Amino acid sequence: MYVCIALLGFRTYLRTASSVNAASRFSFLRNYVTPRALPFFFLCACSASADIMASLSMAPVNIFRHGADEEKAETARLSSFVGAIAIGDLVKSTLGPKGMDKILMGGGKGGTVTVTNDGATILKAIGVDNPAAKVLVDMSKVQDDEVGDGTTSVTVLAAELLREAELLIAKKIHPQTIIAGWRKATQVARDALREAAVDHSNDSARFQEDLLNIARTTLSSKLLTHHKDHFAELAVDAVMRLKGTGHLESIHIIKKLGGSLTDSYLDEGFLLDKKIGVNQPKRMENVKILIANTGMDTDKIKIFGSRVRVDSTAKVAEIELAEKEKMKEKVDRILKHGINCFINRQLIYNYPEQLFAQAGVMAIEHADFAGVERLALVTAGGEITSTFDHPEMVKLGHCKLIEEVMIGEDTLIHFSGVAMGEACTVVLRGATQQILDEAERSLHDALCVLAQTVKEPRTVYGGGCSEMLMAKVVTDLANRTPGKEAVAMESFAKALMTLPTTIADNAGYDSADLVAQLRAAHQENKTTCGLNMSAGTVGNMAELGVTESFQVKRQVLLSASEAAEMILRVDNIIKAAPRKRVPDHHPC
Template identity: 75%
Template sequence: MNDSYLDEGFLLDKKVGVNQPKRIENAKILIANTAMDTDKVKVFGSRVKVDSTAKIAELELAEKEKMKDKVDKIMKHECNVFINRQLIYNYPEQLFADAGIMAIEHADFEGVERLALVTGGEIVSTFDSPGKVKLGQCDLIEEVMIGEDRLIKFSGVALGEACTVVLRGATQQILDEVERSLHDALCVLSQTVKETRTVLGGGASEMLMANAVQELASKTPGKEAVAIEAFAAALRQLPTIIADNAGYDSAQLVSQLRAAHTQGQLTLGLDMKEGTVGDMRTLGVVESYKAKKQMLTSGAEAAEMILRVDDIINVPQVGDKEMGEGEGKGARCAPVQEWQVFN
């Protein structure tokens, strides 16, 4: 995980074709989603009657000529990099190599969409109007090695702020978990840009809300006060979870935090770097207001749904005639269906 880093550029998980240039400066990129064998005769799936092997050679030559015509149309766009969503095949790849054009095939659809966005180009499928096609541009395209994998790096792209996060991990499971965590963090960041309000982190806001809810419970008569107190206790569990996840003594830290908030020090929270109680405003520990609100709303709705369940009735599945019948046959347990009853 320590080898993960942010790369200033766009990385495409593909390899450069055989005999293709490995490095292109001042690249003009034509991005396409086209079948290079559209006009190719499917010999192996058809019946072709010929009276000599020369006829077969003529068919193959005709196929090559049609593919060459398509390659010539592509070259008229004055590009030095051709990236196709589909296969390019050996013969067109050879023609591109002879012309000094870097050809990249089978680029995944999501990667092609992003590449078109960051390079300022567009995805095309026909090549009859070279003047109307917008080519992507970047300062440098080169093949790089990351670990044991070869990737293609696009540097100096038109969308200057485009970059790639390279995650490294021991197993695929670790990588998947890190990717999910990074995705969640980026989602929170994007929401914070849209909704700029923030709250103090480190359990400070939860403890503040818990004290406010507890004060409301003390003023509420009847059984409703019990439910309100339970909600306050649930809010106090969040600082406990934060301390436990960091490996500290949660009982000691949370009791100190609770005492500090009781004394009016409302900006104090858990400093997990030092394992103490610190001022969250001074430390700059904040959380997205929108994310915090959604978290509390979703948690309250889930708890309400569970509390609405009055009982769970276990009903044996009908149709198992052999269940428990006869001696020596052995007992068999029928599958159980669970029914939830709501008030």
């Protein structure tokens, strides 16, 4: 009874305490709280005070500058998962030999239109704000730079790993437990991939066939799929000319509108998309080349850009004559190098062009920077110079023949017999600029993969064969592993099996049936079985020649698992406050 009286009295006291003075509060205690209930009253007061202090200590304290944003715990993790999975879903439909294309439109009135199914190109073009999505975009760029192919596969695999992780976290499995299981799964998957790899580098004929199969497999998912045999031979010939160096800079790709893709060809030399100067020799043998980046336009007074005070027009003629003399001296210094071909990055005006013609020197002006850099590389390491006072210190380029050639309606300059014998040019023909651009990207991917395969000659089978092989060994490990790590390993295997599932879905086949057949075949140790997308069946990849680079597959596995692990570790996202523009109180 006394406890009830104390609680009722304390409740009434709280209602009136904020509106009365100290004397009134004392009178309240004397009139309404009996002496025996007084201890219980003070006990309630102390308990309430402790609760009030605890609530004050639990109030959030903002330690960041105004405008900064913070996401914690589950909110941060969910934000990361959503962003990464969205990126994976964006490029998933482009995976496989029958994947779809994307149209990328630039902003503004003159926005460019790009039609592509290359994962790296798509992800480079989009702007993402989610930090986890940016991680996957950067990972795709690194994959493209390192091995040239597998950009879509690595993005889809990382996204599927995070999708599985989201389900595991919903089941109250700790992220560190998931990561521990993934690491063990990655190790056994890499070991299985290494054991399945074959190396035919000791047999030149079989290795050549492996390179052709790799090129065909790479081009199967590109625009060039209908002409993959033609372009596979073209790419292999170009890479074999490098003699194992891997210097893709020696392979020049020129795009010319007109004709069809089958009209594309490999030229054993170097093509520069420029014209030879007027009244100059159009063909020259045993050429010594000086490559320069210098101004050759001072033979005329630029009236609109200068101020000259003269008494008569004769003075203007004198100034112009002085400029010509200055230019003649410069041309003489260039000719002292003992050259018969001068290639300049900048313009060559009429007067110096006339002087070069009189000296029998071929002059080529306004050569594009990439072409000049590559030409300097392939012509025995010729240097790009801008001063000509010390001819003995300048290294010249050399080639056996320079001549003008016609490609379609365009005139180009052909350099043959260059000092670096591995140099060559691929001439691409096509109906539209978009087709040419996509053909260049596709061919570049094939060249990169082939160059990596020459350095690392091991190969594995494609068509989902390698992914199912890795998923099988990971599942076997999960069956032998006790505890929650086994669940994480099973999720890793599911993510690996998503790749052949997506390939079948994009081709319009029943992915559930095909993947089930493929899984059953691998359970029977038919380790060369994969998806035959031409017939919609499970086939022998060794007989079909569906071969991929071991380096590409290994990089996809490691990059995807590392990126997914890094995102899974995140439990806090802190966004900095936007920088405020300081008003300028002292304008010019």
